[in-house]
Amino acid sequence: MSAAHAFLQRFGERADDEPTWVAARRQAGAARFEALGFPTKRDEAWKYTDVRRIAEGEFTLADNAELDEARFAALGMPLDAHRLVFVDGVFSAALSDLDGLPEGVSIEPLTTAMRTNHEAIGGAIGRLAGVDFSPFTALNVALSEEGAVVRIGQGVVVDKPIYVVFASRANESARMSHPRVLVMAGARSQSTVVEHYAGEAGAANFTNVVSEVMLERGAIVDHYKLQEGSSEDLHVASIHVEQGRDSRFTSFNLNLGGALVRTDLVTDLNAQGAETNYNGLFFVQGRQHVDNHTLVNHNAPNTFSNENYKGILNDRARGVFNGKVVVKRDSQQIEAYQNNANLLLSDRAEIDTKPELEIYADDVKCSHGATTGQLDEEAVFALRTRGIDEQMARGLLTLAFAGEVMEQVRLPVIAERVERAVAGKLPERFNLADLVEVSDALEEA
């Protein structure tokens, strides 16, 4: 009996009340997952990431979303937003806030969307991320129950960010969840979607999420994935993006927590004028492991991609970056830029980085680069000679390294939260807000 079969067997039979087509999807996912099995280090895409902790884990599905306000407040961000909350994968109406949605915007839990609008949703979900992408997407299809469905009508500019929280509780035994996120951005609409994965201290759950973002002509979507799992949380995610003509997608993939984190980000630029921007930042310590695999498919001429990923690794943490750009035949006049820079704060931290370009057209502008280094000790010394203590000097320089990515972040609440985490060793008296205030005063003067 394979590990994959055994993994599925533990969950037994599904409830009988599921619609036939849902059951059929599940069976297809399960069959595919069993056929593929858990990836091993022999699979090129998983060469540096060992998933045995997941394969051998004893997880159950949560049956409630109990989380009181105080515990939730400790996890969530004070973001003025339309909010949808899931607790260990289960929808929490109590913690969600969907009042005052603008006309033309629909934000629903997947189960509701399936019931009320199953034709549209059923046809869209899984279109970009089916069972074949990876064993984990197949597993997601086999076991998924809940998720977030966001639909934005033509020309609608959404007034506030759409904030989807996936809270991971410190449970008595480990839970797992296989959520879906579906974002359908209508032509010329503008929106910001935040996926926030937050774990309580002591949580040791497995999240296996699949997100699909579809941008119609001229749509603009800012997509944030902020991952702050506990030091025991296991997290596998894949984000699949499809872009129509003149659309613009900007991704922020920000990883701060988790024991084992794998994110795949795939964008298909399917029509002229489509632009995608990948911004990535991870900060890992202890024995954390973060693996980012990104892919941009330039399927049409006159498309643009820009990628900047930065990693900061301390202690015995391990990072993986694999960034691939594929320019299809006849996709002329495209531009694709990619950069990956890593900062090792410890001798025992490790990063494996691999940029890949596959170009089948001749009129293209492409560049890629990868660097890995340590903090500049001369700069640490120079700061200390000004009376700035060593921890603070190192914190400032680490923050400076992340700055290039953080400057792109357009939600101040997220920027400050990530900066604080990255500069975690700065003393409290080093007040970031205060510095911002000085900068503002300067600009006004």
Next chain:
Amino acid sequence: MLEVKDLHVTVEGSEILKGLNLTVNPGEVHALMGPNGAGKSTLSAVIAGKDGYEVTSGEVLFEGKNLLEMEIEERALAGILLGFQYPVEIPGVKNIYLLKAALNAQRVARGEEEIPAPEFMKLVREQLSFMKMDGSFLQRAVNEGFSGGEKKRNEILQMLVLQPKLAMLDEIDSGLDIDAMKVVAEGINSLRNADRAILMVTHYQRLLEHIVPDRVHVLVDGRIVKSGDKNLAHELEARGYEWVLEESAA
């Protein structure tokens, strides 16, 4: 204020300072001159606390306290500031952040409140215009892409904001044209007062036309072999170092 007693310093196994003695009192400006490789920059590096310099014997006291036992930042907080010969570029850290963090570190160490933002901006703007520096300097990363002259001005700007008790200037005149030299010299001269000491390391007498020292020392092969007033600098300019060497060997 600063007492260096029989200081021996080894760098990568070879002895650079071989029994250096120097006393600097409040209110005084000292110039340390000497040929290349004499150990001039080694002295300022040791006082600032740079890694890689092993003190094998002797001591350095600052206001009676053993400086060599203090951390780098403690020395700065005690009132010693080093102006670098080659100021390092620090991408991503804005000048304004550095100045504010450094000033507040001093104030907190003295048990004072952090400086309010408006007061800080007023102070910085005054010093900035004194150094004939544009306001945009503050938003730029520390020394990143600065010309040689801009970097040196920036060192002096930091001194003006931080107001050290002992300002050490390592070859502050190198790479400066005449106009920049004047601005830098004016900055340094404005620091002169009865409570503050300045120690300048320099190759050339040129700087000393703008900043007239009280004492001039000639450092040769790890030791101060001759000390005098400002006239010694003129004599060195006219005659070179050979005669000092001969005199000290005799």
